[in-house]
Amino acid sequence: xxxxxxxxxxxxxxxxxxxxxNCSYKTSINNLQWYRQNSGRGLVHLILIRSNERxxxxxxxxxxxxxxxxxxxxxxxxxxxxxxxxxxxxxxxxGTASKLTFGTGTRLQVTL
Amino acid sequence: NAGVTQTPKFxxxxxxxxxxxxxxxxxxxxxxxxxxxxxxxxxxxIYYSASEGTTDKGEVPNGYNVSRLNKxxxxxxxxxxxxxxxxxxxxxxxxxxxxxxEQFFGPGTRLTVL
Numbered sequence: 001x002x003x004x005x006x007x008x009x010x011x012x013x014x015x016x017x018x019x020x021x022n023c024s025y026k027t028s029i030n031n032l033q034w035y036r037q038n039s040g041r042g043l044v045h046l047i048l049i050r051s052n053e054r055x056x057x058x059x060x061x062x063x064x065x066x067x068x069x070x071x072x073x074x075x076x077x078x079x080x081x082x083x084x085x086x087x088x089x090x091x092x093x094x095g096t097a098s099k100l101t102f103g104t105g106t107r108l109q110v111t112l
Numbered sequence: 113n114a115g116v117t118q119t120p121k122f123x124x125x126x127x128x129x130x131x132x133x134x135x136x137x138x139x140x141x142x143x144x145x146x147x148x149x150x151x152x153x154x155x156x157x158i159y160y161s162a163s164e165g166t167t168d169k170g171e172v173p174n175g176y177n178v179s180r181l182n183k184x185x186x187x188x189x190x191x192x193x194x195x196x197x198x199x200x201x202x203x204x205x206x207x208x209x210x211x212x213x214e215q216f217f218g219p220g221t222r223l224t225v226l
Binding site for chain 2 (some may be wrong): 004030031035041042043044045049061062088090092098099100101102103104105
């Protein structure tokens, strides 16, 4: 079964709006990462947050992590059409140094 | 640098045929991974190689074999393809040092088994 479940499965917003995606997971983690996948392409790493961190920023991205609720959120501010993609959370589970477990993804559509 | 490269990009097989998916990385990474991606399922780990000379099963290894040929190359073999193996296959690599957790992905191989 998937370690990560993302919500919503699909999101459609207009350019300039903010987009928020959520990820829930089941077991103790070392870190949680977010990846983007453009249609027909491989995944690209966006941001990593460690289990002892609560919030992290990178450009227009803001990630939060609540280990007590086993959940994370990715906020993309002032979205652009180029942000249209699928977004996946991935967890590195405690004791599995090499492996990531991916969620099912959120498909984001940003319209002009 | 090319990053992670995969060949072929597309492949159509008949049930029972065999094939090898090739993956190479030029970033001197220690760890390499094979995933499959099916609609609505996210990515699932098939096999991985934490370092040259080692391979381990992931979440869905049945029907697959792997070879870590050298530090650069990690191949995935389907000995007798089945329609259930129709999927998009991604190879990834990672520098296995403390603090380096990001995985770098190839462009994928789209495989159809008839």
